[in-house]
Amino acid sequence: MIDSGLEQKELGRRLRALRRNAKLSQSAAARAIEVSPQTIGRLEDGQATQISKLHVAELCNIYQAGDSERAALTAFVQHVRAARHKGGPSAVIAGFVGRVELEQVASTVTVFADTMVPGLLRTVDYHQLVRRMRYPHDSDEDIEYWRQYAGRRWIRLYDRAFQVQVFLLESVLHHLMGDPALMAQQLAHLEQIGRLPNVNVRVIPADAGNHIGLYRGGFTLMEFGPSPAGGWLETPIVYAKGYPKCLYLRDEGDIDQYHDAVTQLDHVAQSPETSMEVMRNIKEKYWARTDPDPGEPVDQ
Template identity: 45%
Template sequence: MTGSTLARRSLGRRLRKLRAAAKLSQSAAARAVELSPQSIGRLEDGQSTRVSGLHINALCNLYGVSDEERRLLLELGQEAREATKSGGSWWRAYADLSPDGFEHYYSLEEAARRFTSFQITMVPGLLQTADYRRAGEWTMHPQDSTPDVERRVEMAVRRQERLQDREFEVDLYLSQAVLNHQVGGPSVMERQCYHLITIGELANVSVRVIPHSVGSHMGLHVGAFVLLEFDTLPAGGSIEPPVVYVEGFTGDLYLERDTEIDPYRHALEHIRRVALSQDESKALIGRIAREYRA
């Protein structure tokens, strides 16, 4: 689904700029091409929507685009449709148990070339053991049935298959507090610590810890976030801009503007400076794992 996700984002971003240049509202554009305002909004946001090449052509006519721009927009639309047809998204099998918006995040993560995460309290889902995830699921969904919880755990484990892709780069920065919170109890945390050590030995994965001894640092003030970076698109050859994802209890944020992303890049520079090296982090994680065993 990589091509589908990135092509939709690029198509939507270009169409939004063209509509703004034409000084038209989403409602006006929707009426002109016989679509709903919601469909125009989803299209411009890079979300999956049933918009055909005829609709894109109609929007091009409305906005008065050049022949070259029309060709590129139609190619992006075709690329998105072909990628969608070529294979289903594995996570859709779990849609009934997932929160609203889950498909958008997973499709972005699946399309990303680089995943950079800073976490303050929890190990991110991409690197959780099944037992760690299970403990969290029971905390968040105590009313659910055991089969439903196990399906969520299965989904989390399957998501981690992406780590075996050597072209998918993962940089994880953890506050030491993440390792000290006893999610699931000492034995679960011991296994989680050793899992982080094992995953951190992959050539495409880096796990670094910010120890308590650092004191106040930028990450504590910024909070947890994920920076997703992407490759070039076949259509047009442009590089998709990055996305900062901030997960919230009642809603998530997707930040795409340079003015929104630059502060997070600046925070990452500070976090990298205060984080232990990979070898030092491995030693600290190993020491904490042994303490859990004791």
């Protein structure tokens, strides 16, 4: 069974392509079906909207879609709406699910983490600690969705065609989340993931001086490969972290700024090999702070 979230993303992607081919703006499309430009934007981004099958049919008329494309889009709408009526996760978890689904089809992901270990590289214990603090009211259904999609997310790291580059401020590694044992296990996990041939984990040292990472904030830049139907699966997307809400950026000017930021981070980050050594040293310091095994004698 095809995931309804992926179908919603595909529906949005195809509608965006048709609109651009028709040389219409989001505002013009919105006026034609009497909705707001923001609604068209959310629809094209693959987010949940109140757009009906009739709305999509009218967009197909405006965009002069062919019969086969019209039939495919109608099917997408029916499947997405049917899945929505069956119930699903909260808006918070739906956002997480959407991000994971984008990662599943991305060919390259570049992450900059300025406060915490990024979700893609977290252990379950570290991630649960973060979720309990940020989303204390998660329902049992939300937690189950998170577990399902987090597992799918981490498995993707072992796909050699999936290129991952991670930049971390050194302070992220020193910030104690939970207890020293949890942090030691998290750093051991970072070491293990960093050895994968398709993953680079690089630390930006505390003495790196003035650099863009101190101003830009955490982000994920996702880039996509070619579509079997021609063109690209998706234009590059930046997921910019914030509180209480995060942003998805697609504008070419925004993407260029983040590409520039990645270039600058590359100049100040340590090599993967040196970064491994830094993580190993910090990990050993955490292990040294853990409580001794109660089964072993303690020196008097």
